Amino acid sequence: MENQTPLVEMRDMQLAFGGIKAVDHVSIDLNAGEVVGLLGHNGAGKSTLIKMLSGAYQSDGGEILVSGEVAEINNPRDARSYNIETIYQTLALADNLDAGSNLFLGRELLTPMGFVDDDAMEAETRKIMSRLNPNFQKFSAPVSALSGGQRQSVAIARAVYFNAKILIMDEPTAALGPQETQMVAELIQKLKADGIGIFLISHDIQDVMDLCDRVSVMKNGKLVGTERVEDVTDDDILAMIILGKNPTKEPS
Amino acid sequence: MTKSRQSYISSLGIDGRLLGMIGALLALWIMFDFFTGGRFITPRNLFNLSVQTASVAVMATGMVFVIVTRNIDLSVGSLLGFIGMMMGAFQVHFLPDLVGGGHWSIWMITCVFGIVLGGAIGSFQGWVIGYLTVPAFIVTLGGFLVWRGGAWWVTSGQTVAPLDTVFKLLGGGVEGTLGETMSWVLGALATIAALCLLFLSRKRKKAHGFLVKPFWAEISVAAIIGTVIIGYAAFMNAYPVPARAAKRIYESKGMEVPADGSTLVYGIAIPVVILLVVAFFMTFTAKRTKFGRYVFATGGNPEAAELSGINTKMLTVKIFALMGALTAVAAIIASARLGSADNNLGNLDELRVIAAAVIGGTALTGGFGTIHGAILGALIMQSLQSGMAMVGVDAPLQSIVVGVVLMLAVYVDIVYRRRAGL
Structure with a gap:
């Protein structure tokens, strides 16, 4: 070691x-x-x-x-x-966006034409959340509507996914x-x-x-x-x- | 009871707000129609209303991005005046010497010139705000004074007239419309495009295995959209051109005036077509591009956006550049409609634009706002003003009513947000 x-x-x-x-x-x-x-x-x-x-x-x-x-x-x-991924104390989430948009913020999944592919991001978010926090269901709500633990799991998912x-x-x-x-x-x-x-x-x-x-x-x-x-x-x-x-x- | 109502409102989501605004607009129209004895909901008045709304609505779509990122732009009215004067002088005093008077390319070169100028001025203001960190309120308050003064200086206060004949069509006069056939074609194309987008989105969601709206709901939405578009085209096609103007148009095309008494109709005005293109472009930018996503992320939490690697300074430059370019588009519409460019162009427009965006649900605290909301907001403002003028409300009372409505709209919006838990 x-x-x-x-x-x-x-x-x-x-x-x-x-x-x-x-x-x-x-x-x-x-x-x-x-x-x-x-x-x-x-x-x-x-x-x-x-x-x-x-x-x-x-x-x-x-x-x-x-x-x-x-x-x-x-x-x-x-x-x-x-x-190097960081989970900040403040979580650094954009409260007005949904879980998928936050997870991929700055690293959006794009369609072949180069446009933001929300459906693909939601699908990926569902996949990783089913591993990290199976109870997580609010995929289309802004993260301001989530509980502290749910918000934390979005922030963790963001670090782990990449x-x-x-x-x-x-x-x-x-x-x-x-x-x-x-x-x-x-x-x-x-x-x-x-x-x-x-x-x-x-x-x-x-x-x-x-x-x-x-x-x-x-x-x-x-x-x-x-x-x-x-x-x-x-x-x-x-x-x-x-x-x-x-x-x-x-x-x- | 409270709970069921809350979940009802939240399940309606963004559509709840949209429905409320459409409801308010229809209520206004019906009320004014009643008080004017049926003169409000007529092809003629709705034609004028849509043309009058276009310039402010175009700027309001840009103001959404500005306000969503917790900025403000007080300079758009003055900037509209400055760009309008510059474009006027450019096409009347400069271009004819270069390409020859009345040349077919004058209107195009002028438009490109105006939009580039607007983008450049907007970028500069955005750079001062983003990189030199002077608050947007101050920078654009300065711009408000600078560009109004600049507008005077272009020609030492002289009105520039007449503008290029093709350029003037962009303002939507008697000839500045699509005409009957093209209006039907545009209505049909727009309907088909809207339906395709709806069903493609549904198909994509299904392919990922997401929950989709019940099929009947999708069909009803599609039916409503189709009815509104086709209905608007039909309404505009029901507005006949006055006989004398029709005769002039026929003669200019070397055609005989039809003997059977049928006459020309206006159809959809070109400024409205410009607004539709801008609305589509801006909605697409907001929803489907990285730039749009970063605008909303930065508005929701600037620190989080920065920690995600978003260059928020450069983003500010781009947002104000876009606002400047859209102001130029509005300047094209406004000066073409007048047929001349004068110092007063765009006076107080910054307030109308901000009010339209805010009535349309854009939150000054940042993070929330929609393009269609801002356009509806502009339409509501314009309906209120021309309706009151038609009813014969005194001018001072008109501004009092508009001011009260603005405050009321924002209060309703705050209550809505609180209930929806946003």
Whole structure:
């Protein structure tokens, strides 16, 4: 595991807004079939860091490597071309459009004449939804008419449909009930088994301990440290988040 | 009770709003017909009404895209004036020196010139809005002043007249119509095209195994569409050309005036044909192109659109370019109808256009609006105004009524949306 090329490496990433260093020389990495949790308080810089990977922000410095090669990511379109898909905390859905239009937004299926093929998109949406969320039925309603869980499954379907290799999930369970949270947890296990690398941003230490292989903790824009989940306790992680202190390790 | 009513409204979906608007329009027409003693629903009046509506309706279809993306364009009336003056000066003072006076190509070159000019000005305003991030309200408020001033400057305020004779046909005068036979042909073709689209869509949906409307519902929709189109053609063909004008037309074609007393009829006016083409083009753009999809996605959630890789800045440029080009089309209709171009052309049209789009169900909060709604909105506005004028309502009261109707229409729309859960 250690000597294989990581799926993603973000090296020495920097981004400042005005005078504030939102991300200050942070390096993290992610392997295929691995879930890495990103923890930290609000404003610790975890979302900002990950938005440089998804193309929403452009970095001030540092480099991103995908499968060992330097990747030029200047906008969301670039990120998608590296099979990097993002599920945003806000879900980033156009509320006035239906599920199919949202799923294919920016990547519409076209007829041979080059026009938008809504029927084909609805058919594909029905297919993927029958796998992800069999209860989903409202294919022609605008997504504003859907429940929180249904909206979440549209956002997830969008990321999964296009053969993501690298998946970024920003607080995927924040707005969900227990049953839907369980659904997301199962999905993460399934995607992991398919060899997809996942960055999971969360507030919930328990979530991270259950779902992740490694966890990176950020505080005030800096990386506190990255630990294997089995090597640390909840309290260690809490100390990293609150005090910015690495767990004291036995010298090996 | 409330629940069943809600599901009834939501199951009607977008058609519920459309039916409401058609109902309101018919109610207006019947009311005005009653108060004018049967002078409103006549071939003559509906001909005039459709010609008067065309210019504003053409611009309203473009305004739908502008408002759907949470922008506004206050400059369209002034821009119409400026482009109208430019086209007038171009075809009267410039082109005749180039190709010779009365040359057959003058009207075409003028139209292309106007549309390119409108597109270029629209692009520029869109670029300032999208890339320099100056709010659309400010940019187009500036444009409102700039282009009205510009319109004066083209000829230092002088009216340009007379315009090219072929160009004037685009305004829909006595000769600016399709005539009887072509009106029937257009009506038949439009009906066949509408039916084909309906049934192709049904076939496609069935092929994917989706639920389709019951067959009788499809047939009724088709029957209504066919009746409206053919009915309109028949109505326009029932409007006789005055005897003196008919005589002139016959003579200009070197024909004898028929002795049996039969006479020429108007048929469908050319501005209405232009409007139909624009309506088809814009509906298709909204529903079946990536550009149209991105317009609505950006209106619904600009951030989501950007995160999906949509270049929303460039999108803004394109939307305003389209608005500018459509303003030029409206300028062609308006100046051709007058037969001259003057400084007053398009005065206050921006308000009529915005009102038409909004009455037609375009939400200023973005994301919602339809092309057919905007055209119906324009028709309702025009019906209200010419109806009141025919009844003899005082001018100040006319504007009060129009203002109240505008507010009422938007309130009804808000209630409708809330009930439908949109």
